[in-house]
Structure formats: C-alpha cells, structure tokens
Amino acid sequence: MEQLSSPLESARFIAGRSRDVSVDEEGARKVAESLFDRASEEAFSLSGWKALHELNPRAASEEAVNWVFLVDTLNFSFWSDSAEQKCLVRYKGKEYSGYWALCAAVNRALDDGIPITSASYYATMTLDQVRQVFRSDTEVPMPLLEERHQVLNESGTVLLEKFGGSFLTCVKKSENSAQKLLRLVVENFPSYRDEAVFEKKKVAFYKRAQILVADTWSVLEGKGDGFFGDISSLTIFADYRIPQVLVHLKALKYSEDLMKKLREGTVFKTGDREEVEIRGCSIWCCNLICKHLLEFYEKKGQDMRDQINAVLLDYYLWDYARDHREDMKDIPFHQVRCIYY
Numbered sequence: 001m002e003q004l005s006s007p008l009e010s011a012r013f014i015a016g017r018s019r020d021v022s023v024d025e026e027g028a029r030k031v032a033e034s035l036f037d038r039a040s041e042e043a044f045s046l047s048g049w050k051a052l053h054e055l056n057p058r059a060a061s062e063e064a065v066n067w068v069f070l071v072d073t074l075n076f077s078f079w080s081d082s083a084e085q086k087c088l089v090r091y092k093g094k095e096y097s098g099y100w101a102l103c104a105a106v107n108r109a110l111d112d113g114i115p116i117t118s119a120s121y122y123a124t125m126t127l128d129q130v131r132q133v134f135r136s137d138t139e140v141p142m143p144l145l146e147e148r149h150q151v152l153n154e155s156g157t158v159l160l161e162k163f164g165g166s167f168l169t170c171v172k173k174s175e176n177s178a179q180k181l182l183r184l185v186v187e188n189f190p191s192y193r194d195e196a197v198f199e200k201k202k203v204a205f206y207k208r209a210q211i212l213v214a215d216t217w218s219v220l221e222g223k224g225d226g227f228f229g230d231i232s233s234l235t236i237f238a239d240y241r242i243p244q245v246l247v248h249l250k251a252l253k254y255s256e257d258l259m260k261k262l263r264e265g266t267v268f269k270t271g272d273r274e275e276v277e278i279r280g281c282s283i284w285c286c287n288l289i290c291k292h293l294l295e296f297y298e299k300k301g302q303d304m305r306d307q308i309n310a311v312l313l314d315y316y317l318w319d320y321a322r323d324h325r326e327d328m329k330d331i332p333f334h335q336v337r338c339i340y341y
C-alpha cells in the first residue's frame with residue numbers, strides 16, 4: 001500500500017477527497033486577516049510557551065527536555081464522558097483540567113520527590129504508582145490510565161535502551177532537523193505512530209510526535225540543540241480542539257450528517273472516515289491560513305517566515321480554544337478514545 005508519510009501530503013490527499021468535512025477558503029482567508037495584527041504579539045511567539053503557561057518548565061535544561069518528553073508521551077485523550085463530571089488536579093492553589101491536569105500532576109509528583117520525568121523510574125512504574133501520580137482531585141479519574149501505564153513503560157524502556165535514558169540524546173541525533181527528529185521519534189517510539197488508512201492509502205498525522213518536536217523547540221527557546229532550521233515544515237497538531245475552533249471560526253465546515261452524529265455524542269474509532277477527514281482537513285485548513293498570513297505580510301514588504309509557522313498558529317488557536325470554551329459550547333468536538341491525541 002502506498003504510504004503518504006508526511007502529514008502535509010496526507011492532509012492534501014484527504015482534503016481533496018473529503019465528503020463530510022470541507023475547508024472554507026474564504027473563511028480561512030478571513031481568519032488569517034483577523035490574525036494579522038496578532039501575529040507580531042507574544043501570544044503568537046515562541047516566548048509565549050513559557051510566558052503564558054505557568055506549568056511549563058522555565059529552564060532550557062536537559063531536565064526540562066525530559067519533562068517535555070514525558071508530558072507529550074501522555075498528551076492524549078483528556079475529554080471526559082460527561083462534561084459536568086471531569087478529572088481535576090489541584091496544584092499550588094489552582095484547579096486544572098484536561099491537558100493542564102496532566103502537567104499539574106507531573107509537577108505535583110516532582111514536588112513530592114517522585115522522579116516521574118526519569119526514564120529509569122517510569123520504565124518500571126507499576127499501574128498502582130501511575131494511578132497515584134495521576135490521581136484526580138474529583139471522583140472522575142484521568143481517562144485511559146491503563147494505556148498511560150503501558151505507554152510509560154514502553155517509552156521509558158526505549159529511552160533507556162536506545163538513548164541513554166535522556167530524550168536530549170535523541171534531540172542531538174536529529175542534528176537540528178525537525179523532520180529528522182520527527183522520524184527518530186516515530187521509528188523508535190511505537191505509541192507515537194499516529195497513522196490511518198484513507199481510500200486505500202496510508203496517511204499519517206503524527207500529532208504527538210510533531211508536538212514533541214515543537215515543545216522541544218519551545219523549551220530550548222529555539223537555540224542550541226533546540227534550533228531547527230526546518231521548524232516551519234511541521235504542520236499543526238491534529239487533536240480534538242483545533243478542529244472545533246476552526247469550525248467556530250468558520251474556516252472548516254461539517255456536513256449536516258456529521259454535525260448530527262457529533263451532536264448526538266457519537267464516539268468514533270481511530271481510523272473512522274469521519275475522524276480522518278476532520279483531522280486531515282484541519283491540517284490543510286491551517287496550512288492555508290499560514291499561507292495567507294505570510295502573503296499579507298509579504299504584500300507589506302515583510303518576510304515573516306521566522307515569526308509565522310504552523311506551530312505558532314497551532315499554539316495560538318489552541319490557547320484561543322481554551323479561553324473561548326463558553327463561546328464554543330455549541331460546536332461539538334469529535335470524540336475518539338485513543339493514545340494518539
């Protein structure tokens with residue numbers, strides 16, 4: 001079977017054959033226009049990764065890189081079965097949900113002297129220890145704890161056996177190439193192999209692998225081992241929040257039939273046609289938004305290729321989705337229980 005290995009090529013292929021999801025070209029252009037003035041602000045910059053998010057590491061150290069690897073290895077499936085009841089983690093007087101609950105639990109464990117970011121620890125962690133470290137402060141546990149246990153043992157073992165127990169060793173092997181680091185991660189860590197079959201072709205989204213490269217770039221502040229000359233070759237990270245915000249911003253459209261299924265709370269399976277179309281069209285849509293943004297600046301004689309890329313657009317849209325939960329409550333997000341996003 002033909003393998004469309006790059007997420008961008010996969011997205012192009014899917015968008016060209018999608019039935020229930022479509023990119024609204026005019027809508028995408030309008031989103032780019034609305035972002036034009038924001039693109040030079042902190043919310044749209046590499047420094048925002050630390051400045052705007054108190055749970056992210058402050059340092060640009062090997063320990064911080066291993067924090068990122070642990071978190072992105074577990075960066076999946078936080079949506080709760082019922083919106084009212086969800087997993088919450090209280091940390092330093094604040095309550096965190098979703099992805100941030102994961103980060104809060106990691107920082108809580110480190111404060112309690114548990115070496116949760118050390119591969120030698122999580123390679124042999126027991127399920128009970130996972131339940132304890134990632135415990136919720138409500139009755140609702142974090143989803144997929146058994147899968148998180150399995151993924152931790154597997155990734156920790158690979159990191160010990162192939163990279164001396166540190167993800168920084170893997171980063172150094174990439175020789176400042178984002179695409180090479182992406183390939184190293186997908187080839188060595190099975191849980192990052194986020195792929196599907198669409199119209200008899202193998203397509204790839206690599207959501208956690210791409211966000212791992214992006215977060216490594218961010219935590220190392222784009223310098224030294226964290227400098228990637230080809231960082232702009234990454235796509236956005238096809239999770240369940242970006243599609244939701246793109247529909248909210250009218251850059252992406254769902255068919256009536258798909259909208260009905262989403263509103264009924266249908267839980268899709270990994271690889272279902274609807275899921276693949278939603279993720280592929282989201283990537284393609286954001287590629288278009290980036291293109292328009294760069295063209296708008298070019299018309300003003302400004303080359304913004306170092307300031308505007310899919311990574312920074314993604315971070316901006318993801319934070320926007322977080323901050324506009326209320327406004328977006330009528331736009332359903334697609335539900336899949338998986339370890340890929």
Ligand SMILES: Nc1nc2c(c(CN[C@H]3C=C[C@H](O)[C@@H]3O)cn2[C@@H]2O[C@H](COP(=O)(O)O)[C@@H](O)[C@H]2O)c(=O)[nH]1
Pocket residue numbers: 049053056075076077078079097098099100211215236237238239240241242314315318322341
């Ligand atoms: N596309 C994209 N998806 C992202 C992230 C993040 C957090 N990362 C950055 C955010 C701030 C820091 O700068 C981190 O670097 C989590 N997710 C996904 O969202 C979902 C969780 O959502 P909710 O249930 O609402 O917490 C889940 O699929 C999770 O995998 C991102 O940035 N982009």
